[in-house]
Amino acid sequence: MFVVLARYAVNSECHLYQSATLSAATCKNINGTYVAANGTCYYHEFSCPYHNVGGQCHPNVLCDAFSCDTCHLYGGYYEPTTRW
Numbered sequence: 001m002f003v004v005l006a007r008y009a010v011n012s013e014c015h016l017y018q019s020a021t022l023s024a025a026t027c028k029n030i031n032g033t034y035v036a037a038n039g040t041c042y043y044h045e046f047s048c049p050y051h052n053v054g055g056q057c058h059p060n061v062l063c064d065a066f067s068c069d070t071c072h073l074y075g076g077y078y079e080p081t082t083r084w
Contacts, residue, residue: 008042010035015042021055022046029057 008015010033022041027034029050032043048057 026056
């Protein structure tokens, strides 16, 4: 019998992992629980069903209409030739 013990309990839910580098939006996209008080995402696994770019999970495809500043304003990830 294989038993996995949860390491973190947040809002009556058990989670295996935590990360302070994941954004609140990414946390939501991977079905995690984001705690704003400590800026930490608690989650079961990093399984991004969208676009895994820059270590974050983005639901939208690239949009050439955004400038670098606008992309960051909307919580996006900007690369010189690609905008997510």
